[in-house]
Amino acid sequence: MTPKDMLLGLVIIFAWGFNFVVIKWGLDDLTPMMLGGLRFLVIAVIGSFFFSRPKTPFKWILVYALSLSFGQFAFLFTAMKFGMPAGLASLVLQSQVIFTLLFAVLFLKEYVRPYQLLAIGVAASGLAVIGLNGEDTTMTVLGFALTLAAAASWALGNVTTKGISKKGYDANVNLIVWACWIPPVPFFICAYFIDGSEVMWMNLVQIGWKTVATLIYLSVIATLGGYGLWSYLMSRYSAGTVAPLTLGVPVVGLTSSAFILNEHISHAQWSGIMLVLLGLIMNTLGGLWLAKKRAA
Structure with a gap:
């Protein structure tokens, strides 16, 4: 990568990593369903002026939106509201890599390679360590389980x-932007039945500058x-060059949450974090090695 594009890659990393701290701030003033609905409504309204409508059939846009957008963030926002620390959420959500491999085998009949199985095993063991050692932190079992559900929804997407x-x-x-017209509908329906119309109305009329800034960050900076x-970057470089940036x-997410939100992570959970990161690195490096072997 050129220095300029590497800098852009770092901007993406910080924008997406700090995103979890901003979500936590947003949940101080909005319920999970209202935060999700307003976030995607802002993306759809603003993004539609800059990106053309994709030619993808509506049924595929619907499935995409309900899994990747509504499912993922309905579970994630609820998880963070009910005991999932922002830093750990940023890591556990990366288990989407494991779910994606498994779903690709089930639905797309893809082949899982030995290095991927090993990477899944290492990352899964790390997730188990994190999940079983939350008693000394603010993490709850419900929050952890809902974050895994969010990762599974991301994988379906x-x-x-x-x-x-x-x-x-x-x-x-273009697909990301125009698919954002769909999630607000189930988000607001869920908000009506879960929160009630009075809470929904109060969330809207009491929106302050902090909430507006949160929505702008989540929609304009983190998403668009x-x-x-x-x-x-994906249009200029190979997937093997760009994909490792997500690591x-x-x-x-972990460092910004620790410094800004004062989140505590136990020593055992740090061990689990290292195992998850090791598994993700093994999966990425294995793919890069295989790509180079094919090119040779």
Whole structure:
């Protein structure tokens, strides 16, 4: 990568890693369902002026939106509201790599290679250590389980994206933006039945500058800016060059949450974190090695 593009990669890492701290701030003033609905509504309204509507059939956009957007963030925001620390959420959410591999085997009939099985085993053992050692921290079992559900939803979205690409349609930032018109509907329906109309109304009329700044960050910076820059880098470099950048996201998430939110992570959980990161690195480096072997 050129120095300029490496700098853009670092911007993405910090934008996505700090994203979890901002989510925590947003949940101080909004319920999980209202935060999700407003976030995607802002993305859809703003993004539609800059990105053209994809030619992808509506049924595929619907599946994509309900899994990657609604499912992932409904579970994630609820998890962080009910006891999942922001830093750990940024790491545990990366278990989507494990779920994506498993779902690709089930739904796309893809083959899992030996190094991927080993990477899954190492990362899964790390997740087990994190999940079983939350008694000395603010993490709850419910929060941990819901974050895993968010990762599984993300993985379903990844498999859907692959399916869309295989059918010859573009799965780029245009799809991300226009699919954002769909999630606000289930988010607001859930808010009505979970929070009640009075709470929904109070969330709207009491929106302050902090909430506005949170929504702008989550929609404009983390989503439109982050994915826009990501698409730019993916168009210029191989996936093997760009993909490892995501390993920096939980590092930024963990450190920023520790310094800004004063989150405590037990020594055992740090061991689990290292195992998860090791598994993710093994999966990434294994793919790079295989790509180089094929090119040789």
